[in-house]
Amino acid sequence: MTQPIAPEFIGKPQAEAVGAAPAAAAMPTPARIFQTFNAYQQTAAMQAAIELDVFTAIGDRQTTTEQIAERAGAAERGIRILCDYLTVMGFLTKNESHYGLAPDAAMFLDRRSPAYMGSAAHFLDAPEMLKAFDGLTAAVRKGGTVMGDEGTVGIENPIWVEFARSMAPMMMMPAEAISRMVEAGKGGKCRVLDIAAGHGLFGINIARHNPQAEIVALDWASVLEVAQENARKSGVESRYSTIAGSAFEVEFGAGYDLVLLTNFLHHFDPPTNEGLLRKVHAALAPGGRAVTLEFVPNDDRVTPPEAATFSMIMLGSTPHGDAYTFAELERMFSHAGFARSEHFRQPPLPESVIISYR
Amino acid sequence: MTQPIAPEFIGKPQAEAVGAAPAAAAMPTPARIFQTFNAYQQTAAMQAAIELDVFTAIGDRQTTTEQIAERAGAAERGIRILCDYLTVMGFLTKNESHYGLAPDAAMFLDRRSPAYMGSAAHFLDAPEMLKAFDGLTAAVRKGGTVMGDEGTVGIENPIWVEFARSMAPMMMMPAEAISRMVEAGKGGKCRVLDIAAGHGLFGINIARHNPQAEIVALDWASVLEVAQENARKSGVESRYSTIAGSAFEVEFGAGYDLVLLTNFLHHFDPPTNEGLLRKVHAALAPGGRAVTLEFVPNDDRVTPPEAATFSMIMLGSTPHGDAYTFAELERMFSHAGFARSEHFRQPPLPESVIISYR
Numbered sequence: 001m002t003q004p005i006a007p008e009f010i011g012k013p014q015a016e017a018v019g020a021a022p023a024a025a026a027m028p029t030p031a032r033i034f035q036t037f038n039a040y041q042q043t044a045a046m047q048a049a050i051e052l053d054v055f056t057a058i059g060d061r062q063t064t065t066e067q068i069a070e071r072a073g074a075a076e077r078g079i080r081i082l083c084d085y086l087t088v089m090g091f092l093t094k095n096e097s098h099y100g101l102a103p104d105a106a107m108f109l110d111r112r113s114p115a116y117m118g119s120a121a122h123f124l125d126a127p128e129m130l131k132a133f134d135g136l137t138a139a140v141r142k143g144g145t146v147m148g149d150e151g152t153v154g155i156e157n158p159i160w161v162e163f164a165r166s167m168a169p170m171m172m173m174p175a176e177a178i179s180r181m182v183e184a185g186k187g188g189k190c191r192v193l194d195i196a197a198g199h200g201l202f203g204i205n206i207a208r209h210n211p212q213a214e215i216v217a218l219d220w221a222s223v224l225e226v227a228q229e230n231a232r233k234s235g236v237e238s239r240y241s242t243i244a245g246s247a248f249e250v251e252f253g254a255g256y257d258l259v260l261l262t263n264f265l266h267h268f269d270p271p272t273n274e275g276l277l278r279k280v281h282a283a284l285a286p287g288g289r290a291v292t293l294e295f296v297p298n299d300d301r302v303t304p305p306e307a308a309t310f311s312m313i314m315l316g317s318t319p320h321g322d323a324y325t326f327a328e329l330e331r332m333f334s335h336a337g338f339a340r341s342e343h344f345r346q347p348p349l350p351e352s353v354i355i356s357y358r
Numbered sequence: 359m360t361q362p363i364a365p366e367f368i369g370k371p372q373a374e375a376v377g378a379a380p381a382a383a384a385m386p387t388p389a390r391i392f393q394t395f396n397a398y399q400q401t402a403a404m405q406a407a408i409e410l411d412v413f414t415a416i417g418d419r420q421t422t423t424e425q426i427a428e429r430a431g432a433a434e435r436g437i438r439i440l441c442d443y444l445t446v447m448g449f450l451t452k453n454e455s456h457y458g459l460a461p462d463a464a465m466f467l468d469r470r471s472p473a474y475m476g477s478a479a480h481f482l483d484a485p486e487m488l489k490a491f492d493g494l495t496a497a498v499r500k501g502g503t504v505m506g507d508e509g510t511v512g513i514e515n516p517i518w519v520e521f522a523r524s525m526a527p528m529m530m531m532p533a534e535a536i537s538r539m540v541e542a543g544k545g546g547k548c549r550v551l552d553i554a555a556g557h558g559l560f561g562i563n564i565a566r567h568n569p570q571a572e573i574v575a576l577d578w579a580s581v582l583e584v585a586q587e588n589a590r591k592s593g594v595e596s597r598y599s600t601i602a603g604s605a606f607e608v609e610f611g612a613g614y615d616l617v618l619l620t621n622f623l624h625h626f627d628p629p630t631n632e633g634l635l636r637k638v639h640a641a642l643a644p645g646g647r648a649v650t651l652e653f654v655p656n657d658d659r660v661t662p663p664e665a666a667t668f669s670m671i672m673l674g675s676t677p678h679g680d681a682y683t684f685a686e687l688e689r690m691f692s693h694a695g696f697a698r699s700e701h702f703r704q705p706p707l708p709e710s711v712i713i714s715y716r
Contacts, residue, residue, distance in 0.1 A: 027706055028461040028462045028464070028465040028466065029462065029706040029707075030462070030466050030475060030528060031664060031706060031708060032448065032449075032462055033404070033449075033462060033463075033466055033467065033475065034478075034482075034528075034664065034708065035664070036400050036401060036404045036447070036449075037401060037404060037478065037479055037482040037483055038401070038482065038667070038671070039397045039398065039400035039401045039404075040397065040398040040400075040401040040402075040483075040488060040491060041491055041494075041667075041670055041671070041674070042394050042397035042398075043394060043395060043396070043397045043398040044398075044491040044492070044494040044674070045494065045670060046391070046394045046395060046397075047494065047495065048494040048495040048497075048498050051495045052495060052498060052499070072498075072499075073499065074498050074499045074501070075498070075499060075500055075501025075502075076501065077501035077502070077673070078497060078498035078499060078500065078501040078502075078673060079498060080659075081498075081669045081670055081672075081673040081680075082498050082670075082673070084655075084659045084660050084666060084669060085666075085667055085669070085670045087660040088660050088661075088663045088666050088667050089394070090390065091390075091391075091394075094658065094659075094660050103386040104386045104387065104388070104390055104391060105391075106386070107386040108386065108388050108391055109391065117388060117391070120392075120395065121395055124392075124395040124396065125395055125398075130398060130492075133398060133399055133402040134402070134488075136399075136402040136403065136405065136406040137405065137406040137409045137410060139406075139436060140406050140410060140430075140432050140433070140436035140437060140439075140440050141410070141430075141431065141432045141433060141436060142433055142436065143432070143433025143434065143435040143436040144433075144435070144436075170388060170392075297442075300452065301438075301442045301452075302442050302445040302446050302452050303446075305446045306389060306392065306393070308442060308443075308446050309396070309399075309443055309446050311439045311442060311443070312399055312403060312439055312440075312443045313396065313399070314439075315435070315436060315439040315440075316399070316402070322439075348385055348387040348389060349387075350389060350392065
């Protein structure tokens with residue numbers, strides 16, 4: 001008595017029904033709307049599972065509700081409902097009373113994996129961010145964030161220290177991709193300015209591949225502490241120096257071979273970016289390049305999904321930020337004096353790399 | 359320069375790449391995890407679109423960003439980002455600079471549609487509900503809601519007035535299905551007790567189909583005002599009476615042909631439900647039936663998705679509630695003295711109907 005029946009069979013017990021009418025599936029249904037009304041619970045469930053380290057417990061062969069609950073110090077009822085929910089979402093598997101990790105969860109959510117990125121929830125789901133979206137209707141009306149102090153781009157916003165501490169794992173793959181693209185492994189003299197360095201991973205990765213590379217990291221002083229800590233851990237601290245302050249105010253110096261602009265331009269409007277890019281252009285040595293990591297939607301602005309939906313995060317959390325198309329980015333670089341820009345998508349990663357030549 | 363390229367092409371401009379390697383798609387990726395970290399934004403975007411009545415504007419042929427923004431009294435930037443986001447989610451279509459309604463949105467989110475259910479967001483995304491899920495980690499630890507006063511099932515919780523006012527549209531289809539299943543259209547003497555009547559739609563619908571049906575609606579007094587208002591609007595008020603109070607405390611009376619238990623049992627644990635069902639059994643006339651509307655997962659508890667994930671709402675908002683399997687419901691009814699129960703799924707609706715015979 002557990003198979004679906006078609007509407008025309010309503011009034012007969014389920015056992016008598018012989019399969020659902022395919023037409024039923026094509027009718028408009030409220031299912032996806034209902035799912036969207038409840039989508040916030042997906043975020044809450046993921047946060048709870050990360051906080052209780054459920055994925056690590058399962059990876060460590062604690063696979064029953066009882067075992068996971070004991071490891072997590074949680075109630076069995078709570079764990080059963082949470083793990084069933086994560087199974088429906090595809091992050092866990094379930095076989096009788098045993099849960100297992102789906103491939104994405106095993107790679108990125110088991111704390112014992114080198115690619116663990118559960119900490120990213122601390123930044124992406126920070127209380128300030130969730131709060132910004134409580135006021136989304138007002139943000140749509142206004143056309144920008146209703147968070148005070150310019151949203152996340154306000155001066156010395158402490159969220160960037162959280163960013164630097166928690167987002168590094170999510171940036172390992174793009175950092176490695178950028179090092180390959182600029183052929184850091186070939187070595188040779190290379191002065192790198194890493195703007196809004198955050199965790200510092202992008203510059204540090206180049207320094208690890210190229211023993212002659214010298215990195216100058218720019219960010220708020222509080223954030224640079226995290227970058228310097230990471231530079232020490234990677235053994236590149238002797239080639240790592242810093243400039244503390246706002247990228248819009250401090251002097252960059254000159255003669256850089258590479259300037260890194262990773263996840264930075266999306267916070268600001270085009271004229272602000274063009275002003276910054278003129279400074280970047282002036283700081284580059286002949287033959288130098290700006291390397292930009294960005295969420296880049298296609299010209300239709302609704303594909304690919306990860307890049308297209310990124311605009312929503314900028315609407316909720318910044319006054320004027322956006323996910324820019326390549327044409328828009330190319331225009332900003334061109335207005336700032338760059339000769340040409342090239343666009344590289346990097347599937348399966350959601351972000352693109354833009355290389356702009358002085 | 360806007361097609362995806364495979365990782366092995368990184369380092370060459372996009373124009374040189376010839377299609378993505380299929381292998382890339384099968385690799386574990388953080389894309390779905392990132393999407394889940396941001397899933398709360400789906401709820402926020404849907405709420406904002408409903409509050410600003412964006413779907414109705416588009417249905418009314420205001421299809422450009424400029425037109426929608428003017429109608430909604432909102433900034434063009436806000437509307438553009440919101441509408442692009444809803445397009446990625448599949449609720450809107452986009453053709454050059456014109457947005458359109460996808461079929462689900464046209465049917466259920468355009469205020470001019472008789473099946474409009476945008477108001478359901480007021481209950482499903484009520485601030486109390488969102489707040490309950492801020493504390494989901496604590497709820498998993500405890501095994502029940504961390505909302506005060508027994509969560510949503512606390513005495514006279516005002517959320518049930520909001521429920522009664524906003525959820526009626528979402529219940530039209532199941533109310534119609536139940537009337538058909540009990541063959542209300544055949545007429546004849548029929549006394550109906552509608553437990554936790556809320557908006558009253560289930561009893562009222564039977565009364566509309568059967569001019570001899572007499573409905574007794576039970577709920578908190580504040581909620582019954584909404585049910586009585588709906589009974590008046592449907593012209594069945596002369597056959598509509600009420601019992602105010604808790605279903606666990608008040609006298610039901612006796613001799614009912616039907617007792618309706620719609621979206622009620624999931625709030626409580628099995629012993630509590632069995633106690634209630636004994637009262638229901640005693641209130642039924644010979645040949646009488648209890649009609650239950652519930653989210654019923656299969657025995658694996660992870661299918662079908664809408665029913666399986668409903669447990670999460672009960673974990674977040676009640677001390678002991680759950681989405682029960684048919685075997686569990688059958689056992690409760692059997693313990694309470696019912697002869698047998700039958701289970702009917704009703705695709706595309708997410709909820710099942712259980713008919714239990716005295």
